[in-house]
Amino acid sequence: MAEAAQDGGFVRLAEDRQVTRLGESVFTHGVLSEDAIRISEAVLSRFRATINKLGGAETRAVATSATRDCRNQDDFLRRAQAAFGGPIEIISGIEEARLINLGVHAVWPQDDQPVLIIDVGGGSAAFVLMQSGGMLEGDSRPLGAVRLKEVFLDKDPPRRDQILRLQEFIDEKLELVVRRLGRQAFVKGIATSASAAAIICAVNGIARADRATADRKMATQEQVRRLYRDLITMPFEQRRKIPGIGPRRAEIVVAGVAVFLRAMEPFDLPALYYSNAGVREGIVADLRTRSGVAIRSVMPDEQRRVVESFAKRYGISLAHAKITASFAVELFKRLESLHHLEPRYARLLEAACHLLDVGHYVSDTGHHKHSRYLVRHADIPGFTEDEKQFIALLCQFHRKSLPASRHPEVAALSPQQRRILELLIPFVRIADALDRSRDQQVRLARCELKGDSVVLTLEAEPGKDYALEEWAVERSGAAFKAVYQRNLVVARDSKNPASHRQTALVN
Numbered sequence: 001m002a003e004a005a006q007d008g009g010f011v012r013l014a015e016d017r018q019v020t021r022l023g024e025s026v027f028t029h030g031v032l033s034e035d036a037i038r039i040s041e042a043v044l045s046r047f048r049a050t051i052n053k054l055g056g057a058e059t060r061a062v063a064t065s066a067t068r069d070c071r072n073q074d075d076f077l078r079r080a081q082a083a084f085g086g087p088i089e090i091i092s093g094i095e096e097a098r099l100i101n102l103g104v105h106a107v108w109p110q111d112d113q114p115v116l117i118i119d120v121g122g123g124s125a126a127f128v129l130m131q132s133g134g135m136l137e138g139d140s141r142p143l144g145a146v147r148l149k150e151v152f153l154d155k156d157p158p159r160r161d162q163i164l165r166l167q168e169f170i171d172e173k174l175e176l177v178v179r180r181l182g183r184q185a186f187v188k189g190i191a192t193s194a195s196a197a198a199i200i201c202a203v204n205g206i207a208r209a210d211r212a213t214a215d216r217k218m219a220t221q222e223q224v225r226r227l228y229r230d231l232i233t234m235p236f237e238q239r240r241k242i243p244g245i246g247p248r249r250a251e252i253v254v255a256g257v258a259v260f261l262r263a264m265e266p267f268d269l270p271a272l273y274y275s276n277a278g279v280r281e282g283i284v285a286d287l288r289t290r291s292g293v294a295i296r297s298v299m300p301d302e303q304r305r306v307v308e309s310f311a312k313r314y315g316i317s318l319a320h321a322k323i324t325a326s327f328a329v330e331l332f333k334r335l336e337s338l339h340h341l342e343p344r345y346a347r348l349l350e351a352a353c354h355l356l357d358v359g360h361y362v363s364d365t366g367h368h369k370h371s372r373y374l375v376r377h378a379d380i381p382g383f384t385e386d387e388k389q390f391i392a393l394l395c396q397f398h399r400k401s402l403p404a405s406r407h408p409e410v411a412a413l414s415p416q417q418r419r420i421l422e423l424l425i426p427f428v429r430i431a432d433a434l435d436r437s438r439d440q441q442v443r444l445a446r447c448e449l450k451g452d453s454v455v456l457t458l459e460a461e462p463g464k465d466y467a468l469e470e471w472a473v474e475r476s477g478a479a480f481k482a483v484y485q486r487n488l489v490v491a492r493d494s495k496n497p498a499s500h501r502q503t504a505l506v507n
Contacts, residue, residue, distance in 0.1 A: 023066025093140025201244020
């Protein structure tokens with residue numbers, strides 16, 4: 001547990017950690033074992049007690065590789081959520097990479113030079129290209145230390161042919177990572193996870209009990225290579241005696257070191273620096289961003305890059321998307337006294353406005369439904385599954401009918417969620433209408449409450465007509481009145497030499 005600090009960091013209030021090896025049986029049998037589930041239930045119950053004792057305001061619990069891959073996922077989630085007393089979210093590999101990036105930068109800020117982060121967990125390994133604190137590219141591969149040990153290394157010490165197969169598998173999975181991140185001059189390689197800590201401790205002679213002191217220390221590529229050569233010839237009893245490794249890590253350390261070394265070579269990393277941050281710190285940093293009381297601009301830069309990249313992939317005009325998003329956020333801010341929603345929903349509005357029309361990629365007919373499907377099933381790091389579902393529904397209902405119980409996705413929402421959706425939809429519709437011509441000529445000068453009406457005052461460059469926008473807003477006025485029980489009125493700015501008429505859009 002942590003609380004936000006004024007300097008942008010956070011103060012740790014409580015810290016607890018226990019390795020459950022949840023995925024140990026998944027990688028050989030495809031299911032989470034009963035023993036691992038019971039251990040996890042006990043750990044989650046303990047975490048819940050700590051949170052309740054200290055009064056945590058916001059929590060987020062995530063599950064990663066093993067839970068993504070297992071066949072008994074539903075049973076595990078049911079039991080785990082009961083033990084934790086709240087939802088547990090299964091995150092994608094790319095979201096895991098994003099959180100690792102956030103965590104590292106939160107505790108060890110980096111400058112504007114390219115940095116490669118490598119995290120080797122139990123089931124997967126994450127690779128992140130960080131620059132100026134943001135994740136430019138991220139990837140996740142099934143290269144976790146527990147997974148590789150279970151699949152390839154069943155002898156102690158491992159046989160030569162097992163080591164060769166292990167290395168070939170790692171190299172094969174790394175090919176796509178190298179292509180995606182590029183062969184560039186990284187100024188630093190940062191290693192995270194317990195396997196990384198074991199490497200740095202072993203190379204620097206740091207005892208396992210003093211692992212915290214390994215933070216930001218380094219191991220050269222040659223030191224990692226020598227450690228690997230020694231480990232593959234040692235039996236378990238020798239490996240466990242190496243400083244910083246210990247009995248539990250000794251079982252899987254060969255596989256973990258192999259991934260780090262095989263990744264250092266193609267990326268030409270002369271050394272690895274250890275960071276004791278990871279997904280956990282990333283969650284804290286992410287919650288801090290989400291819970292701010294002021295509306296930001298509105299998505300953090302990293303989320304904006306992800307959303308814009310997704311939009312461009314489906315041929316969306318970013319100029320239209322950005323101005324639509326700005327209109328929606330402005331309406332949200334100006335009409336806070338009507339909707340009374342938390343500021344964090346402005347972020348979902350902005351994201352949705354970038355993605356309203358991705359469905360045109362599939363078909364112009366019913367494109368709003370295709371937009372919902374594409375967004376709902378996309379991998380969009382930075383948003384929880386619930387948030388992504390909300391964005392998808394905003395895309396679906398940005399035109400045509402309003403949400404109703406006949407829509408299965410709406411029927412599945414709680415009454416509170418459905419009401420929030422209803423309150424946001426008019427903003428999306430009006431914002432989209434305000435750039436109906438797609439030429440970004442209209443500006444929203446004012447948005448005012450006057451009696452039982454909301455008056456939007458529009459302006460444009462001299463000589464520019466916006467009758468099309470007025471007509472489009474008129475069509476969205478019915479939805480606004482259905483939700484807010486107020487008329488929507490559009491007024492031309494008095495400085496515009498065009499007609500000064502005012503039109504009541506909903507009577």
